[in-house]
Amino acid sequence: MARIRVNGVDLHVEERGAGAPILGIHGTPSSAALWADAAERLAGHGRCLTYDRRGFVRSTGAEADAATSLDDHVADAAALLEQVGAMPAAVVGRSTGGLIALELARRHPEAVSALVLLEPALFTIDAATRAWAADARDRIAAAAAVDPDRAAEAVFRVALGDDAWTGLPAGARDAFAAASGGVLAELAGDGLDLSAHPRRYVAGELDAVRSPTLVVVADASPEPLHRAAEWITDRLVDARRSDVAGGHLIDPADPVVLAFLDAHAAA
Structure with a gap:
């Protein structure tokens, strides 16, 4: 474990294994702690790096009440890979982390050798997804206005349902709740799925993403x-989709992910 300074913030970074670099980018709310088991398995397939994104749990934000944007997270991921000598990396992003990974590959193609997008949080593809995301954001913002410390819980309940939240072990609920500060910063920022002004791609923008991609x-x-995943898959040069059982918290070390990473490394 290490503390790495990038772009004015200190990131909590964990490294496991050796070989071709693999970067894991968690969703909102979350942290590298919730990827620990998956990271151990990913480390059997390469040099696995996971980190708490800025403002989340063990990483700092620029300031206590900072607004965090997609630009910030992309810049942090690129700087982290450069500082630890892990370019290019296969980047695995879940939910909001998938959106960050996609934009990282678009802006910094030299940093990304392959992409794994686990239900990337891009909800600006059509009127229906925009309405769904706006309603979710309003519900989360309303809950956070009542109790800021429950912002992360509100995200979880909206994304996976009340029963999923109450069914979590107490320790897992505490781990998610610790990410409330990052949630609030993203609500105040731009470009992310929880932002008032989320990222919206125009025709041709994703042509720059040439990395082999698994969605x-x-x-x-x-x-x-599902619609967001299909939309992204259709617009990337080298992408395929795989469906798995379960809900939104897809295992970053699911067998389909490991098989893709191994095939990419062999190629």
């Missing part, structure tokens, strides 16, 4: 997540 979707996830 993974869970069968029980809300329909907007």
